[in-house]
Amino acid sequence: MRLLVSPINSREAVEALAGGADIIDVKNPREGSLGASFPWMIRSVCRVVDGRVPVSATIGDFEFKPGTASLAALGAAVSGAHYIKVGLFGTKTAEEALELLDGVCKTIREHDAEKQVVAAGYADFSRTGSVDPMELPEVGAAADADVVMVDTGIKDGRSSFEFMGEEGLAAFVDAAHDHGLECALAGTIKFEDVEALRRIKPDIVGVRGVVCGGDRTSTIRRELVEQFKRAVVG
Known part of the structure; x- marks a missing residue:
């Protein structure tokens, strides 16, 4: 397993890197x-x-706006990110998820075929109204994504394990691998x-709060990483 740590700035990135993070994932928790x-x-x-x-960059918890997502993905890629991660927050169906993700993947492939697209769904999809993450492996493969991911959309201390359980998360990982995709778990x-x-x-495995001492609004600490x-x- 590779460890992805999500800093909000370069100072935290230094701490995460010094602690042994395998992927540095730039995000802005204030926006979701x-x-x-x-x-x-x-x-x-x-x-x-x-x-x-490698550096990863999130591009947002997206509504169903394929063009906007594609432009945001290009911005992250041009800025230097190797992994471009899109949250399928406002996509209600597999068909919507495929259309949005297809646009993002085509944009990234045209820009740099070496960069990778991460399609993120939400373990608490019943609360967010977004697409069921168990549909993402098939959707991700159809769109030519590289990685599918489960996170939580509402950050209130409840984890992906609480919503999907170990059995459900294991099934998600197996489905991703069956479709030739890598799989990431966070939340x-x-x-x-x-x-x-x-x-x-x-x-x-993607983390932030646990390496901030349990509070994702605090600061990453290299010893916890x-x-x-x-x-x-x-």
Whole structure:
């Protein structure tokens, strides 16, 4: 498993990198679960990371606006992100998710075929009204995405495990792999979830709050990144 840590600025990126993060994921929690940051912040993080690990950038919890999402994805790619992550927050059906994701993927492929698209769904989709994440592996494969992900849309301390359970998350990982995609799990992941994660075996585990001492609005601490990385990799 690779550890993705989500800093909000270059100072936090330094802490995450020093703690052993495998992917640095630039996001802006003030704008939502997968809130988008600014192009200059992505560039700033890319400079401090300096190619040592890939940089990811979220482009937002998107409504069903395929054109807007495609332009945002291009902005993240031009700013230096290797992984471009789009949250399918406002897509209600698999058909809408496919149309939006198809536009994002075509945009990124035309710009740089080496960059990767991450399609993120929400474990608490029943609360957000978004597409069921179990439909994402098929949708992601049809759109030519690279990674499918589960996160939580409403950050109130409840985790992806609470909404989908270990069995549901394991089924999501298996479905992603069956469709030739990598799989990422996030959504208020805690230290007590590590044993389940090691059984489920996602390709990527995404965290923020747990490496901020449990409060995602606080600051990333390298020692907590180190502890979580050791726990995940065994």
